[in-house]
Amino acid sequence: MNRMLFTLALRNVLRQKLRTSMTLTAIAFGVAGLILSGGFIKDIFIQLGEAIIHSQTGHIQVFKKDFLDKGSRKPEKYLIPDSAAVAGRLETIDSVDSVSERLNFSGLLNNGRRDLAIIGEGIEAEKEAQLGTYLTITDGRQLTDSDRFGLLAGQGVAHALGIKPGDHVTLVLNTADGALNSIEFEVVGIFQSFSKDFDARAIRIPLAAARELLLTDGANLMVLTLHDTGATDSAYAQVMQQIANGPLDARHWRQLSDFYDKTIQLYDRQFGVLEWIIMFMVLLSVINSINMSTFERQSELGTLRALGNRPKDVFRLLMAEGLVLGITGASIGVLLGIAVALLASAIGIPMPPPPNANVGYTAFIRIVPEIVIKAWLIGLAATVLAATLPARRTVRTPIVDALRQGV
Numbered sequence: 001m002n003r004m005l006f007t008l009a010l011r012n013v014l015r016q017k018l019r020t021s022m023t024l025t026a027i028a029f030g031v032a033g034l035i036l037s038g039g040f041i042k043d044i045f046i047q048l049g050e051a052i053i054h055s056q057t058g059h060i061q062v063f064k065k066d067f068l069d070k071g072s073r074k075p076e077k078y079l080i081p082d083s084a085a086v087a088g089r090l091e092t093i094d095s096v097d098s099v100s101e102r103l104n105f106s107g108l109l110n111n112g113r114r115d116l117a118i119i120g121e122g123i124e125a126e127k128e129a130q131l132g133t134y135l136t137i138t139d140g141r142q143l144t145d146s147d148r149f150g151l152l153a154g155q156g157v158a159h160a161l162g163i164k165p166g167d168h169v170t171l172v173l174n175t176a177d178g179a180l181n182s183i184e185f186e187v188v189g190i191f192q193s194f195s196k197d198f199d200a201r202a203i204r205i206p207l208a209a210a211r212e213l214l215l216t217d218g219a220n221l222m223v224l225t226l227h228d229t230g231a232t233d234s235a236y237a238q239v240m241q242q243i244a245n246g247p248l249d250a251r252h253w254r255q256l257s258d259f260y261d262k263t264i265q266l267y268d269r270q271f272g273v274l275e276w277i278i279m280f281m282v283l284l285s286v287i288n289s290i291n292m293s294t295f296e297r298q299s300e301l302g303t304l305r306a307l308g309n310r311p312k313d314v315f316r317l318l319m320a321e322g323l324v325l326g327i328t329g330a331s332i333g334v335l336l337g338i339a340v341a342l343l344a345s346a347i348g349i350p351m352p353p354p355p356n357a358n359v360g361y362t363a364f365i366r367i368v369p370e371i372v373i374k375a376w377l378i379g380l381a382a383t384v385l386a387a388t389l390p391a392r393r394t395v396r397t398p399i400v401d402a403l404r405q406g407v
Contacts, residue, residue: 031333107173122210156200322387
């Protein structure tokens with residue numbers, strides 16, 4: 001019975017080739033639009049997250065409790081005791097690629113003519129070079145472990161002081177004991193990160209030089225880099241278990257980046273509105289098409305009922321036609337969306353810098369199985385829902401009135 005029902009429904013759908021083609025086109029374009037917009041937004045999330053991870057935060061950061069709230073003013077008071085031993089323990093965690101120590105400080109950078117207030121990081125140069133794949137050296141070269149008194153300056157810092165690679169600058173800051181200390185550095189490179197604000201104030205020097213300036217052997221941060229960003233949650237759980245009941249705390253990259261969190265919320269809301277708009281457009285188009293089809297077939301449907309078919313049998317037939325349209329249109333939309341996504345990704349989509357960022361990027365349209373399935377279901381559901389209203393009205397029309405349509 002079901003097979004006969006769908007065979008008849010398919011024949012009825014194919015009878016009106018032009019109207020069926022228009023309906024399928026509306027469904028297919030709606031589904032393809034959802035796949036393309038969802039894949040584009042997913043790419044934004046991934047690329048933005050990787051840029052944040054590989055230019056500033058790493059995947060996970062371990063630090064002394066209260067460092068995030070109070071450490072920016074007095075980082076020397078939030079040093080991790082026995083940082084080398086802590087780093088060694090963290091490196092044993094599954095999925096951890098490397099652990100890099102950072103020593104934060106703030107002070108004045110002098111080029112012989114003027115001073116500039118800066119924030120700085122003492123870093124393990126070669127580990128940070130592997131982590132910072134989204135940190136671009138715009139002039140000069142990357143800092144290395146052999147550069148004892150080398151300095152990387154953010155693009156904004158270099159512009160403000162008018163310095164370039166090869167210039168010498170003096171860094172003045174307070175030690176952990178409150179005394180003043182200064183060392184002369186050679187600028188080896190100018191960097192550009194994902195954040196324009198960071199580049200306007202930041203410098204990087206070797207960890208050993210930072211410790212010499214601050215007269216300490218500690219570190220403020222342990223920056224963990226993972227083999228795979230997808231393992232962040234499991235690695236973070238292991239880190240928290242290892243440092244439980246101690247003086248240390250940890251955050252993963254999403255917790256460290258308020259900008260990323262707000263961006264995701266914004267795009268999620270926009271995509272949700274887009275889904276409703278596309279579903280509404282598909283509904284209107286399909287309702288119009290099925291309305292016209294059922295109106296033209298009133299006498300035919302009235303004859304079916306006059307021959308003894310029950311209203312629910314006619315209703316089932318019309319719903320089967322809607323189901324055939326929905327499945328076919330949604331499937332065509334999936335194929336169309338995937339084809340366009342592959343083509344656009346092969347070419348690349350040039351994008352301007354995001355808000356508060358320096359660097360543009362090339363976007364792609366990712367084929368995400370969850371989004372593809374959801375788009376297919378939305379196309380099918382919209383079509384079936386659109387078929388319901390005309391079908392209900394048709395079966396409620398008196399047989400005499402339906403037969404009169406053909407006279």
